[in-house]
Structures are given as structure tokens and as C-alpha cells.
Amino acid sequence: MPAIDDLDDAAAAAAFRRLVRHLQHRHDAQNIELMGLAGFCRNCLADWIRDAGFPGDRAEARALIHGMPFDDWKAAYQTEATPDQLARMEESLKKNAPGH
Numbered sequence: 001m002p003a004i005d006d007l008d009d010a011a012a013a014a015a016f017r018r019l020v021r022h023l024q025h026r027h028d029a030q031n032i033e034l035m036g037l038a039g040f041c042r043n044c045l046a047d048w049i050r051d052a053g054f055p056g057d058r059a060e061a062r063a064l065i066h067g068m069p070f071d072d073w074k075a076a077y078q079t080e081a082t083p084d085q086l087a088r089m090e091e092s093l094k095k096n097a098p099g100h
Contacts (some may be wrong), residue, residue, distance in 0.1 A: 020045065024067040027077040036088030039096045042066055 023029065023042055031041035046061035054061055062070040081089075 020065055023065070027073075030077075030079060030081075030085075032081040032085045032089055036085055036092050039092045043070075 023045075031043060034041040035044075042065050043062060046058065046065045049064070050056070050058065050061050054064070056064070059070065066073040
């Protein structure tokens with residue numbers, strides 16, 4: 001069975017860009033819901049690209065992932081998190097491996 005690290009960089013980059021475009025289109029997929037289900041969100045992707053060598057600061061990385069400045073995205077699309085959403089996020093984060 002192939003390992004993810006064996007994936008060609010061009011294919012990995014294309015898949016990553018497709019994921020980011022998908023998330024830029026699906027504003028209804030709230031970050032808190034992504035965190036509660038999968039333990040990561042758009043902001044995590046921004047952190048991960050910085051960890052991978054993106055030369056910009058945190059704001060630039062978030063703008064790249066969100067397709068606009070984060071504050072603009074937040075004002076236009078982010079809803080207030082409910083106590084249930086926050087609890088699901090906390091439980092989900094406990095499942096993340098260290099450093100992820």
C-alpha cells in the first residue's frame with residue numbers, strides 16, 4: 001500500500017489547492033464544525049503552510065487560505081459558536097496527534 005509521503009509533490013499540491021478552493025466556496029462549512037468533526041479548520045491549514053515554509057505572516061497565510069483577509073471572512077461568514085460546537089471541538093482536538 002502506498003504511503004502519503006510517496007505521493008508526487010505536483011499531485012499533492014493540486015489536491016491541496018483543490019481543497020482550499022473547495023473551502024473558499026463552502027463558506028457554510030464553519031471552522032468550528034470542521035474542528036469538531038475533523039480536528040482542523042481553515043486556520044489550521046494557514047498554520048500548516050507556514051510550518052511548511054510559506055514566507056508570509058499569519059495574516060497573509062490566513063488570507064491565502066480564506067481567499068480574503070481573515071477579518072473580512074469572519075465578519076461575512078463566521079457564526080457564533082454554540083456550547084455544543086465548542087464541546088465537540090474540544091473532544092475532537094483530544095484525538096489529534098501531537099504537533100498537528
